[in-house]
Amino acid sequence: xxxxxxxxxxxxxxxxxxxxxxxxxxxxxxxxxxxxxxxxxxxxxxxxxxxxxxxxxxxxxxxxxxxxxxxxxxxxxxxxxxxxxxxxxxxxxxxxxxxxxxxxxxxxxxxxxxxxxxxxxxxxxxxxxxxxxxxxxxxxxxxxxxxxxxxxxxxxxxxxxxxxxxxxxxxxxxxxxxxxxxxxxxxxxxxxxxxxxxxxxxxxxxxxxxxxxxxxxxxxxxxxxxxxxxxxxxxxxxxxxxxxxxxxxxxxxxxxxxxxxxxxxxxxxxxxxxxxxxxxxxxxxxxxxxxxxxxxxxxxxxxxxxxxxxxxxxxxxxxxxxxxxxxxxxxxxxxxxxxxxxxxxxxxxxxxxxxxxxxxxxxxxxxxxxxxxxxxxxxxxxxxxxxxxxxxxxxxxxxxxxxxxxxxxxxxxxxxxxxxxxxxxxxxxxxxxxxxxxxxxxxxxxxxxxxxxxxxxxxxxxxxxxxxxxxxxxxxxxxxxxxxxxxxxxxxxxxxxxxxxxxxxxxxxxxxxxxxxxxxxxxxxxxxxxxxxxxxxxxxxxxxxxxxxxxxxxxxxxxxxxxxxxxxxxxxxxxxxxxxxxxxxxxxxxx
Amino acid sequence: xxxxxxxxxxxxxxxxxxxxxxxxxxxxxxxxxxxxxxxxxxxxxxxxxxxxxxxxxxxxxxxxxxxxxxxxxxxxxxxxxxxxxxxxxxxxxxxxxxxxxxxxxxxxxxxxxxxxxxxxxxxxxxxxxxxxxxxxxxxxxxxxxxxxxxxxxxxxxxxxxxxxxxxxxxxxxxxxx
Numbered sequence: 165x166x167x168x169x170x171x172x173x174x175x176x177x178x179x180x181x182x183x184x185x186x187x188x189x190x191x192x193x194x195x196x197x198x199x200x201x202x203x204x205x206x207x208x209x210x211x212x213x214x215x216x217x218x219x220x221x222x223x224x225x226x227x228x229x230x231x232x233x234x235x236x237x238x239x240x241x242x243x244x245x246x247x248x249x250x251x252x253x254x255x256x257x258x259x260x261x262x263x264x265x266x267x268x269x270x271x272x273x274x275x276x277x278x279x280x281x282x283x284x285x286x287x288x289x290x291x292x293x294x295x296x297x298x299x300x301x302x303x304x305x306x307x308x309x310x311x312x313x314x315x316x317x318x319x320x321x322x323x324x325x326x327x328x329x330x331x332x333x334x335x336x337x338x339x340x341x342x343x344x345x346x347x348x349x350x351x352x353x354x355x356x357x358x359x360x361x362x363x364x365x366x367x368x369x370x371x372x373x374x375x376x377x378x379x380x381x382x383x384x385x386x387x388x389x390x391x392x393x394x395x396x397x398x399x400x401x402x403x404x405x406x407x408x409x410x411x412x413x414x415x416x417x418x419x420x421x422x423x424x425x426x427x428x429x430x431x432x433x434x435x436x437x438x439x440x441x442x443x444x445x446x447x448x449x450x451x452x453x454x455x456x457x458x459x460x461x462x463x464x465x466x467x468x469x470x471x472x473x474x475x476x477x478x479x480x481x482x483x484x485x486x487x488x489x490x491x492x493x494x495x496x497x498x499x500x501x502x503x504x505x506x507x508x509x510x511x512x513x514x515x516x517x518x519x520x521x522x523x524x525x526x527x528x529x530x531x532x533x534x535x536x537x538x539x540x541x542x543x544x545x546x547x548x549x550x551x552x553x554x555x556x557x558x559x560x561x562x563x564x565x566x567x568x569x570x571x572x573x574x575x576x577x578x579x580x581x582x583x584x585x586x587x588x589x590x591x592x593x594x595x596x597x598x599x600x601x602x603x604x605x606x607x608x609x610x611x612x613x614x615x616x617x618x619x620x621x622x623x624x625x626x627x628x629x630x631x632x633x634x635x636x637x638x639x640x641x642x643x644x645x646x647x648x649x650x651x652x653x654x655x656x657x658x659x660x661x662x663x664x665x666x667x668x669x670x671x672x673x674x675x676x677x678x679x680x681x682x683x684x685x686x687x688x689x690x691x692x693x694x695x696x697x698x699x700x701x702x703x704x705x706x707x708x709x710x711x712x713x714x715x716x717x718x719x720x721x722x723x724x725x726x727x728x729x730x731x732x733x734x735x736x737x738x739x740x741x742x743x744x745x746x747x748x749x750x751x752x753x754x755x
Numbered sequence: 756x757x758x759x760x761x762x763x764x765x766x767x768x769x770x771x772x773x774x775x776x777x778x779x780x781x782x783x784x785x786x787x788x789x790x791x792x793x794x795x796x797x798x799x800x801x802x803x804x805x806x807x808x809x810x811x812x813x814x815x816x817x818x819x820x821x822x823x824x825x826x827x828x829x830x831x832x833x834x835x836x837x838x839x840x841x842x843x844x845x846x847x848x849x850x851x852x853x854x855x856x857x858x859x860x861x862x863x864x865x866x867x868x869x870x871x872x873x874x875x876x877x878x879x880x881x882x883x884x885x886x887x888x889x890x891x892x893x894x895x896x897x898x899x900x901x902x903x904x905x906x907x908x909x910x911x912x913x914x915x916x917x918x919x920x921x922x923x924x925x926x927x928x929x930x931x932x
Contacts, residue, residue: 208833208919219866244895245866248925251897256836 176356183349190342193335200328209261213317216249217310224303233290240285243278250274265316270309277302406496412489414440426477426496440492447482450474456482471499479503514590522589529581533695533707537574541567573705580709584694587716592639594721598744599637600630602665605674608644609663616652624664631665632744633672639717640739643725646714647676647737653704655680655734671723671740682731691727700731714739789853792816797886797900802861802931805854813853820886823848828883830908833919841904843885846877850931857931862903865895865925872903872921874931880913881906884926898924 222242229237252258253271262271281302287295400407406423410416416438424431433446448456453473468484478500486492544567552560586592609621633640651661655678662677683691687698692715695708715725722742729735789808796814807813823844831838850860860872876882883904886893893899902924907913 208916212834215866215868241865241895245925247896248866248898252834255834257834 176353179349179352179356183346183353186342186345186349190339190346193339193342197332197335200331209258209317210314210321212249212252212258213310213314216246216253217307217314219246219249220303220307220310222246224300224307227288227296227299227303230288231290231292231296239288243282243285247278250278261317262313265313265320267309267313267316270313274306274309277306405498408434408443408494408496409487410440410443410492410494412491414492416440416443417491423496426480426498427474443494447472453479471503472496518589518591520589522585522591525588526581526585529584533577533581534574537570537577541570541574544570569705577707577709580707580713583713584709584716587713587720592717592720594636594639594717596634596636596721598632599635599640601633601635601640601672601674601741602626602628602631604637604640605644605663605665608641608648612645612648616649618652620652620657620659621648621661621663624662626665631667631672633741634744634746635721635723635741639721640741643714643717643739644674644676646710647725647739650710650737651676651678651680651735653706654678654701667743671742672744673738673740675736675738677734677736679734682733682735683727683729684731688727688729692725789813789819793818798884798926799928800849800853800855800931801928803855803857804931805856806852815849815853820844823852826881826883828881828885828904828906830904830906832904832907832922838908840889841883841885841902842887843883843901843904846882846884846903849884850874850877853931855931859932861930861932862921862923862926863928863930864923865927868923868925870921870923872923876905876921880910893924895925901926 219242223239223246226237226239226242230239250271253262254275259268259271262268281299284295284299284302288299289295400418400420401422403420403422406426407418407420408416408423409418416434416436419431419434419436427450430446430450434443444456451457451472452475453471455470456472467486468482470482472480472482474480478498479502481497481499483495483497484492544563548555548560548563548567555563583592606623609623613619613621648661648663655661659679664675664677666673666675681700683698684700687696690696691698692711693708694712696712697706697708711725718725718739718741724740726738726740727735728738789806791808792814794816796816797820798815800813800815801811804811804813825842826845826848828841828843829838830841855874858874860874860877861869862872863869883906885902885904886900888898888902893902903922903926905913905918905922907918912918
């Protein structure tokens with residue numbers, strides 16, 4: 165391409181240089197001719213010499229006229245005129261011209277002859293023929309010289325003119341040649357110009373065609389893009405999930421109908437153009453799961469994926485990712501069915517795990533707690549076997565009673581262990597309902613008093629108004645039985661156990677108070693731990709499960725058990741239960 | 756070019772007015788008719804003239820010629836070398852003095868050379884009627900007694916053969932037409 169482009173410029177440049185050169189040459193030649201034609205020194209020379217000749221003949225004529233008697237003849241004037249003519253011939257340019265032709269001496273001769281004639285002029289008079297002849301003798305060679313000079317000047321002028329014509333013809337021919345050259349250059353330039361114009365036209369046509377093609381192509385691509393956009397829009401519109409697109413400035417640019425359908429309230433708070441942060445804040449407002457709260461402070465930095473729980477709608481999964489151009493796309497998918505299935509699976513797994521825990525716990529308790537009573541029973545039976553006949557009836561009966569006590573203890577132990585294991589495995593669930601705690605406490609105190617054959621239990625009198633708690637009556641009965649039996653067990657036989665009911669702002673309670681030995685402050689903290697036995701309770705049979713189970717049972721009813729004790733004075737255990745009204749409202753039981 | 760032409764025209768018209776003014780001043784002096792020639796005249800002026808002194812002709816002798824304003828002119832000529840110094844009177848002044856009123860002047864020389872010169876030349880250019888050249892009085896044996904000299908070096912258009920033939924020497928007579 166490079167080597168082709170150079171001639172494309174070189175040729176016109178060459179033509180233009182040639183054009184300018186030829187033009188300059190022609191002009192120079194023409195100017196030379198013009199100047200040459202102006203120099204006309206020689207042209208006047210023929211006239212000058214001829215006039216000198218005429219003047220010489222007039223002098224001769226006047227001399228002879230006067231001799232013949234013509235008084236009007238004035239030879240002196242003619243002499244002056246001839247003199248002036250010769251003076252003219254003798255002056256600068258004329259003298260040089262004649263000298264060049266070799267006639268300088270003859271001009272000098274002419275002056276000498278004139279000088280010779282002048283004194284003879286006075287002698288001219290009518291009939292003075294001799295004087296006239298004398299003057300004629302001087303004039304004749306002068307006239308012959310002038311004639312010769314005139315001939316030479318004529319020849320010279322013709323020669324000069326001929327040479328000049330030759331020069332002019334040469335110059336004219338050169339100018340003609342130059343003009344032909346100029347014409348050729350002009351033609352070449354014209355040809356190049358036409359070629360360039362053609363090329364330009366062709367290039368313009370090609371460009372126009374290319375542009376047309378491009379336009380068609382652009383139109384086609386635009387249609388394709390439009391179709392693709394329609395497909396995408398249709399896909400987004402009919403998608404089962406909600407979509408929202410944000411532009412590079414984080415402004416909401418697009419929302420599909422599903423979003424409006426899914427979140428009518430929230431979508432009203434999300435006009436097009438609102439910021440991504442605002443959109444997230446609106447969603448955070450709807451959500452009660454809290455997962456979105458923990459999401460990144462600057463959501464534009466990274467992608468986001470979290471679950472939202474919307475009341476009256478269910479679970480939504482929010483997915484947000486950055487698009488390639490710097491915008492963001494948000495997707496909200498309804499995952500309520502998956503979430504419910506997950507929760508069901510979670511519960512099933514929990515139950516299975518509870519069963520497993522129950523067996524493990526029960527096995528551990530059995531292996532740990534059952535050895536001692538079994539050993540006691542075994543040793544008692546061995547003693548009876550060895551010394552049975554030798555023992556008195558009373559003593560044998562006593563030993564049988566002890567063995568039966570041990571068996572009874574074991575039975576209780578099995579019962580307690582089962583309860584504890586069930587609690588561990590999450591097998592026990594509270595069937596809470598609205599209950600009158602007073603009625604429950606009265607029944608419990610009565611039954612326990614009857615069973616243990618004692619009248620130490622005193623229920624503090626009330627006004628018969630029901631104290632409504634939200635609890636499972638079976639579990640409450642079990643707890644109160646445990647607390648009552650503990651109070652009886654760890655206080656003197658003649659002391660009373662007082663049961664009283666009350667309530668405060670937070671809860672309803674039933675307090676069981678004994679006047680026993682009390683519990684050391686150090687032990688109080690560990691009192692509800694499994695298998696813990698207080699240091700001053702070792703004289704009583706027990707396995708350290710009762711209080712632990714009681715507190716567990718209280719807690720699964722959203723209640724609790726607390727203890728106030730002073731060693732030597734007594735101990736008070738309180739069963740705390742939720743108010744029937746507040747608890748019912750919280751769980752929706754009231755409906 | 757236009758400005759040049761304008762200025763030329765202005766110069767010409769100014770010169771014309773100056774000539775008229777000069778004539779107006781000169782007229783009362785010359786209007787009393789030219790004095791008759793005392794000696795052989797240098798020049799005879801005939802034709803349409805207002806102030807003849809001999810018959811219908813005005814004969815200018817040396818004293819009358821000397822009474823006209825003297826002017827000098829330095830110029831080259833086609834028949835001599837170098838710049839020559841001429842003295843004499845302006846053709847314009849002389850023609851005004853004789854009250855010439857024509858468009859053409861026919862100049863006749865002692866050597867029978869007869870040339871028609873437009874009157875306009877003498878208004879356009881300071882054409883000198885010289886009686887001396889380089890300080891020497893012109894004689895009939897040279898270019899005398901009078902030589903019409905154009906200011907050739909001051910005006911390039913005068914360097915032309917069509918003006919060269921108007922340089923009449925040995926001037927003897929002028930006829931105003």
